[in-house]
Amino acid sequence: MLTTNDLRAEAAETSTALAAPAVELTRVSRLYGSFVALREVSVTLAAGSSVVMLGENGAGKSTMLKLVAGLTSPSYGSVAIFGEGPKDQRGRVAYMSHATMLYDELTGLENLTYFGSLHKGGEGRGVLEQKAAAALLEVGLEPTNSRRLGEYSQGMRQRASLARVLLSEPDLLLLDEPFSNLDVGSAQSMIERLLTYVAQPGSNGLARTLMLTTHQAELARPLAQTTITLREGRLVSQIGTAAS
Amino acid sequence: MNYAQHVLTHLRKDLRLEWRTKDSINGMLFFALLVVVVLAMAFDPASYPTMTRQISGGLLWVALLFAAMTALNQSWARETNNNVLDAHRLSSAPASALFVGKALANFLFVIAVEVVLAPIFTIFYNLHPLGETWKLLIILPLGTWALVVNGTFFAALSLRSRNRETLLPLVLLPISMPALLAMIQATTAVLTGEFEPTLWIKVLVAYVVVFTTACVLLFQTILSAD
Numbered sequence: 337m338l339t340t341n342d343l344r345a346e347a348a349e350t351s352t353a354l355a356a357p358a359v360e361l362t363r364v365s366r367l368y369g370s371f372v373a374l375r376e377v378s379v380t381l382a383a384g385s386s387v388v389m390l391g392e393n394g395a396g397k398s399t400m401l402k403l404v405a406g407l408t409s410p411s412y413g414s415v416a417i418f419g420e421g422p423k424d425q426r427g428r429v430a431y432m433s434h435a436t437m438l439y440d441e442l443t444g445l446e447n448l449t450y451f452g453s454l455h456k457g458g459e460g461r462g463v464l465e466q467k468a469a470a471a472l473l474e475v476g477l478e479p480t481n482s483r484r485l486g487e488y489s490q491g492m493r494q495r496a497s498l499a500r501v502l503l504s505e506p507d508l509l510l511l512d513e514p515f516s517n518l519d520v521g522s523a524q525s526m527i528e529r530l531l532t533y534v535a536q537p538g539s540n541g542l543a544r545t546l547m548l549t550t551h552q553a554e555l556a557r558p559l560a561q562t563t564i565t566l567r568e569g570r571l572v573s574q575i576g577t578a579a580s
Numbered sequence: 581m582n583y584a585q586h587v588l589t590h591l592r593k594d595l596r597l598e599w600r601t602k603d604s605i606n607g608m609l610f611f612a613l614l615v616v617v618v619l620a621m622a623f624d625p626a627s628y629p630t631m632t633r634q635i636s637g638g639l640l641w642v643a644l645l646f647a648a649m650t651a652l653n654q655s656w657a658r659e660t661n662n663n664v665l666d667a668h669r670l671s672s673a674p675a676s677a678l679f680v681g682k683a684l685a686n687f688l689f690v691i692a693v694e695v696v697l698a699p700i701f702t703i704f705y706n707l708h709p710l711g712e713t714w715k716l717l718i719i720l721p722l723g724t725w726a727l728v729v730n731g732t733f734f735a736a737l738s739l740r741s742r743n744r745e746t747l748l749p750l751v752l753l754p755i756s757m758p759a760l761l762a763m764i765q766a767t768t769a770v771l772t773g774e775f776e777p778t779l780w781i782k783v784l785v786a787y788v789v790v791f792t793t794a795c796v797l798l799f800q801t802i803l804s805a806d
Binding site for chain 2: 430435436440
C-alpha cells in the first residue's frame with residue numbers, strides 16, 4: 337500500500353522530469369521606500385517541495401510569499417515560477433494571506449461558489465456548488481450555514497479562506513501564517529488536510545508545492561520538508577528534512 | 581466559461597452585495613434628491629418655464645454625476661476589504677470581466693436612481709418637454725454609461741491612493757467634460773425643442789465607444805499594478 341510519502345515521492349519524480357523549479361528567486365531584493373524588506377535572497381525549490389518559512393515579525397516572510405504570488409514585484413533580482421514570470425502563472429498559484437480575501441457580506445458557500453466559478457469556469461453551477469460545499473466540509477465548516485462571513489469567528493474565517501485556496505487546486509500553494517487564529521485541534525486538522533493535498537499530483541501530473549510561513553515551528557513540523565529561516569530580510573538558512 | 585459568463589458572475593455578485601448592504605443606492609438617491617430639491621427651492625421653476633427647460637438638462641446630469649461618484653468609490657471599497665482584490669489578481673479569469681461586471685452593476689444602480697428621480701424632477705421643475713421625449717430613452721442610458729464606465733475605471737485607478745475620495749472627482753470631471761457637454765446639450769435639445777439632439781447623441785456614442793474600449797483594454801494593467 338502506498339503511503340503519503342510514497343505518493344509524494346512519485347509525484348516529485350514525475351515533476352522533476354517534466355518541469356523547471358516550482359520557485360526560483362535569484363538575488364531578490366524588495367524595498368518599501370527606504371525600508372529593505374528582503375535583501376538579495378536566492379532560493380530554488382523543486383516542484384513537490386513542502387517548505388516552512390520561519391522568522392521574526394518583519395523578517396520578510398510575507399514579502400517573499402507576495403513576490404512568489406506575483407502580488408508585488410522585486411526591486412532587484414528575478415522571480416520565476418515554473419520557469420516563467422509569476423504573472424504568467426495565474427490560476428496555478430493560490431495565496432492565503434492574513435486577510436480572508438472573501439466578501440464579508442456573502443455566506444461561506446456563496447463566496448466559494450463565486451471564486452470557484454472564476455477558477456473553474458467550465459463547470460456548471462450545480463457542480464461548483466457541490467465542490468464548494470465539499471471544500472467547506474473538509475475544513476470543518478457547515479456549507480448550509482446561512483451566516484455571512486462577516487459574522488464568522490476568526491478561526492472560521494481562516495478555515496473558509498483555506499477552503500478558498502484549496503478549491504482552486506493550485507500547483508503552488510502559498511499560506512501566510514495559516515495557523516495564527518486556530519486552536520491546536522483545528523491547526524492539526526488543517527495540517528493533515530495540507531499533507532493530503534500536497535501528496536496528490538497537480539495539473540499535468542506535476543507534484544504540488546507548498547510554501548507557508550509560521551511562528552509555530554513545532555506545529556508545522558510535519559509539513560517541513562524544507563525549512564527556510566529569514567532574519568531582517570536575509571536568508572539565514574535553508575535546510576532539508578532531516579536537519580529541520 | 582466564456583467572457584460573457586465571467587461578466588455575469590461578477591455582475592450577479594455585485595448585485596447581491598448591493599442588495600444586502602444598499603450602500604450605493606441609498607447614498608446616491610439621497611444625494612441626488614437633495615440636489616434636485618435644494619435647487620428647486622433656490623429659484624422658482626414655475627415662474628420661469630423657458631429658463632427652467634434650458635437649465636434642467638444641466639441640473640439633472642450634474643446631480644447624477646455627483647451622486648454616481650459617491651457610489652463609484654464605494655463599489656471598489658468592497659474589493660479592498662479583506663484584500664479580495666488580491667484574489668482577483670491571482671485568478672485566471674479575465675481581469676476586464678471584473679471591470680465590465682462592476683461597470684454594469686454601477687450602471688444599473690444609477691439607472692435605478694434615475695427611475696426614481698425622473699418623475700420627482702419632472703414635478704419639481706414643472707417640465708413639459710417640447711422636443712421628442714422618446715429620445716431621452718437613448719440619451720439617459722448612453723450618458724449614464726459614459727459616466728459610469730469612466731468613473732468605475734478611475735475609481736479603480738485611485739484605489740491605492742490615500743486620498744482616493746478627492747482624487748476621483750479631480751480625474752473624472754475633466755475627462756468627462758466632452759460626455760457631460762454632449763449629454764447636457766442632447767437633454768436640453770429634447771426639453772426645449774429648439775434644436776436637434778442627433779449630433780450630440782452621435783458625440784456621446786463616439787465617446788462611449790472610445791472610452792469603453794480604452795478602459796477594458798487598460799484595466800488589466802491597473803489591476804496588476806503593485
